[in-house]
Amino acid sequence: MATATITGNLRTFGGANFNYLDPVIIFRPSSAHLGPSSIFSGPDIRATPAADSSFIATLERTDTMLTADAHYKVIIEWRNPGITGSTGPGTAEHDTGWEITVTKDGPIGDNARPPRPNHQMVIVAPTMPPKHFGPGTMWLQMDPEDPNTPTNPANTGDLYQLQ
Structure with missing residues (x-):
């Protein structure tokens, strides 16, 4: 033992x-x-x-x-x-x-x-989310008010992992 x-x-x-x-x-x-x-x-x-x-x-x-x-x-x-x-x-x-x-x-x-980030959660926002979500959290850079309009310049479609 x-x-x-x-x-x-x-x-x-x-x-x-x-x-x-x-x-x-x-x-x-x-x-x-x-x-x-x-x-x-x-x-x-x-x-x-x-x-x-x-x-x-x-x-x-x-x-x-x-x-x-x-x-x-x-x-x-x-x-x-x-x-x-x-x-x-x-x-x-x-x-x-x-x-x-x-x-x-x-x-x-x-x-x-430390607590592990929830990789099943993706934050959809036009700007980077606050650091309290923790390293490894996924962020999809999209306009949450208008995510389905491809011509909206805020809808980059870029997926980031917070450091």
Whole structure:
């Protein structure tokens, strides 16, 4: 069993500790995976931050798996006192969009990769879209008000991949 220990801290956007809301960091495998002599499946791996916001998670290394592109999604869950149901306070969740490919012990950032662009989405616009769509996003330079008129000079028909 090839595992690695991932460490880090969980804080609010303002840098504060929010352990009073009982947060949990969830490492969700992208799917069941095969190793040289094992099949890996099962529930999410959950790490509860310590009082100082630090966390430790021991995860199966993804670089030893036979499945291409094995990774974990990183999700944050916490108690949300603003939502009350029949069983008490509800929960809130952030899917970070980030993935980690676990190859070595160390800080979570050393194993992280940013969210992947959605290559199934093509932005149709006369000017380049904002950078927040991320590298790799496709942009078709067309006039969205008049995309079917070939004589419209804004309809270049050029397809770009954002860098």
